Amino acid sequence: MINTGVSGWSTDQQYLFLREEGLRYEPDIVLLAFCSANDVKGSLTARLYSLSKPLLREPLGRAYSPGARLEFVNIPPPKPGETMKHMEFTGESRDIMTPLLGGMHDLASQAGAVFMVASFGRFLNPTNPEIKAWTEETRTIVSGLPGALFLDVDFEFWDRGLAEEDLVDESIDHDGHWDAGGHQLVAEILLEFLEAEGAFK
Numbered sequence: 001m002i003n004t005g006v007s008g009w010s011t012d013q014q015y016l017f018l019r020e021e022g023l024r025y026e027p028d029i030v031l032l033a034f035c036s037a038n039d040v041k042g043s044l045t046a047r048l049y050s051l052s053k054p055l056l057r058e059p060l061g062r063a064y065s066p067g068a069r070l071e072f073v074n075i076p077p078p079k080p081g082e083t084m085k086h087m088e089f090t091g092e093s094r095d096i097m098t099p100l101l102g103g104m105h106d107l108a109s110q111a112g113a114v115f116m117v118a119s120f121g122r123f124l125n126p127t128n129p130e131i132k133a134w135t136e137e138t139r140t141i142v143s144g145l146p147g148a149l150f151l152d153v154d155f156e157f158w159d160r161g162l163a164e165e166d167l168v169d170e171s172i173d174h175d176g177h178w179d180a181g182g183h184q185l186v187a188e189i190l191l192e193f194l195e196a197e198g199a200f201k
Contacts, residue, residue: 010038
């Protein structure tokens with residue numbers, strides 16, 4: 001397993017990494033860790049955590065179609081540490097998340113890999129309607145991608161009767177990120193799911 005996660009990245013930056021670098025590792029499974037609490041929001045903006053970032057859109061402003069290549073809105077895209085004019089994606093969130101997730105699925109499929117999305121983010125804020133809507137939107141998009149897998153990690157937490165203290169270290173100030181024990185639990189959940197889906201051949 002190769003962990004290519006980068007702190008502060010959104011789905012658009014993960015898509016670009018997979019397109020430009022990730023497939024060089026010849027993956028069997030491309031697993032997208034998707035935080036519904038902030039990854040959609042981050043993909044709709046050209047500035048995140050006070051840093052400039054690329055902003056993408058569907059090809060030529062049209063609806064996504066398989067095999068299409070996403071385009072940059074901010075041209076040229078910012079280099080690391082470069083400050084650029086702030087821009088926002090003005091369409092509906094599904095108008096950018098559909099080509100992003102569909103594009104990652106296309107890239108994985110072309111490389112002979114299974115594409116999987118593990119969604120989380122509602123567990124610590126289950127009554128937030130925006131996070132719930134983004135989770136369901138993502139589930140709908142992924143369910144329409146042939147052969148793609150979707151796992152709602154938050155439901156797995158609830159089904160196991162887990163509490164916040166089972167995932168984060170309450171002895172220190174935290175922002176909801178999992179501690180080592182929380183990561184171990186999620187790893188076990190992912191393994192059970194992938195084995196059940198027959199993803200290992």
